[in-house]
Amino acid sequence: MMARTIQQVVEVTFRYPVEFTEHLFQLDNPVFRHAVAPGSSAKKVLVVVDDGVTKAHPSLVSDVQHYCATHQLNLVAPPLVLPGGERAKQDSAHVVTVQDAINTHGIDRHSYVVVVGGGAIIDLVGYAAATAHRGVRLVRVPTTVLSQNDSAVGVKNSVNAYGKKNWLGTFAPPAAVLNDRHFLTTLDDRDWLGGLSEAVKVALLKDAAFFAFLEEHATALRARDLAAMDHAVYRCAELHLQHIATSGDPFEQGSSRPLDFGHWAAHKLEALTRYELRHGEAVAIGIALDSTYAHLEGRLREEAWQRIVQLFLNLGLSVWHPLLSEKLDNPQDPGSLIAGLNEFREHLGGQLTITLLDDIGRGQEVHEMDHAVLKRAVSLLERIQKQGEVCPTPTPAR
């Protein structure tokens, strides 16, 4: 009876289409039917809809029913309407509501749960679906810029717990993602613009040409030009998908998280504002902050830094928030932005890993941030935000 070891290796492959379409539930659009009825069999379909979307699209629920009836899809019940928005992720009762429906209607691992809405309800329904029967099939129909170009194309889901964003969740790739650009036309300006911060982020990390596109079309985007938005969403989603497919760590087992560029401060600001600030808006500030920090540290040259901050201003996105400047001298105080560094480290696990820019299109990882430089970055952004234009840095870069 000796000591022995078996080294186990488990390889799992997930495949899913991300479709870009318009008027998904128009009767002659085959995209939805193909997503929930591959082959010929009529699988069960349970649909959950964000109440914000039903308000903007009052015929949506009946359109879904009409579409399913026409195409003989097995819709198990009228679409379930649930609250959307980040606050919904605070309430575990909504998870139970979705799981109750999955149980009541006998949704199995080959049936479909379809969620139509913003990133928050997609996260929440995704968590319920991923844990029921160890995962029933999820079709995501994201309706915001942010979800179409970022959160809903990826492999994660979550709800908040213990007052912490995304504390509960799993990695669970969807069965399909169906991006319908028509939903974007009814977004309010905050959601239309806020989602672009993830496009700026991924451009800064991976694609200087895409960053130039965003600069060039900033006025059009701000004026709600749908063609410009269409390209911004597509290219952003594509870059995210490529990163997930090729990073070598799609389920984030290591410490490296380049796509979380700007997110440590963003997560903290969202919590500090009790989610009054929306994720995209917070990410814009987080990116501006870490870019300014990189510049003050001498890592990122002045002209590149100015272009970044100017782009946010041109897109109508703030680069500073009053709560950013609170309690900066008390990094242990949970009300201080700087406390967010450790919370971020704890959520990722392991060593603190932050991406900073060397140039537009190129990031590099660091493992600590200097609190004094951070404070100077916050002050500089406060001044810029109040003046409404990028001013030269007060201290020359090293």
Add this chain to the structure above:
Amino acid sequence: MMARTIQQVVEVTFRYPVEFTEHLFQLDNPVFRHAVAPGSSAKKVLVVVDDGVTKAHPSLVSDVQHYCATHQLNLVAPPLVLPGGERAKQDSAHVVTVQDAINTHGIDRHSYVVVVGGGAIIDLVGYAAATAHRGVRLVRVPTTVLSQNDSAVGVKNSVNAYGKKNWLGTFAPPAAVLNDRHFLTTLDDRDWLGGLSEAVKVALLKDAAFFAFLEEHATALRARDLAAMDHAVYRCAELHLQHIATSGDPFEQGSSRPLDFGHWAAHKLEALTRYELRHGEAVAIGIALDSTYAHLEGRLREEAWQRIVQLFLNLGLSVWHPLLSEKLDNPQDPGSLIAGLNEFREHLGGQLTITLLDDIGRGQEVHEMDHAVLKRAVSLLERIQKQGEVCPTPTPAR
């Protein structure tokens, strides 16, 4: 603004060691230290222990503390003792208890949750760990035959919900599995023997020579020979691990589930007996039933069928239970065994897929079962169980 599709492919690789050792928390045994302190950094460690194990091993909690102190492991709190056994999986409060501890002690995705106990508490703690921060690292220390040779070496976790076994759960490979054979010595006879039914199962599906080993050592195994058990556990675990690694569908996205041989009836019987029957005991009956069915259908020859039923009898495992014979004429009644076929189909999703034996060491999938033949199989097993020996089949095989 055209319709476009991006086909996403996500490949994820998980690696974990399965260690076979003895006296895991003896100070000179390096296995535990290696599992929770890879490299040099002192990661946080939260330990949860099955109260059944602490009763049989009263020094376990202090042994763990002494071991961690000696090896300078960062044990965040005294081991948390929770109820084990299938009934614990019914109570979601235990999941919350574990998640509270993960939150309170700041366990992150690079920290370790260690669970010491039977399959049920491993499933439960695994579910809590897999959903906290989208998955903190889990080290499983299974203490029963069934968990050491089957459930704890695999990639799943779960709790029960809606009165249904394993309704909630995820696929989440562990960071390590540490099988300590010394824990087996204190099992009661039911748990010692019951776990062997998974060894019989995997031998029947994949390894006729291993089946012959079990036949040859049935008397020794029943007499609690640890060397025979050691080989039975090792080979069973190895065959399970090979299946998971090479089946091509480790996260069970398709309908094929050969390792669930005998399990449709087993799951139903467990529920019918309100988990008085333990999983391994129920699996023995489920395998006997499906083997008898295969024989009565003319698929499995008489001699092979007799060897299977005889092996269970020699191991002291029942091949029949009174509730098996209830309400067989009312397949729609939830109290009928036959209702378990549809429940099994629903849990797996998609088409009903059952494995039946063609021979010892070789199974094949079918998609329906004849209720009349099932009834005859139940009657035959009732007679065998009451006589205590295998009788010839009353009707010749087709």
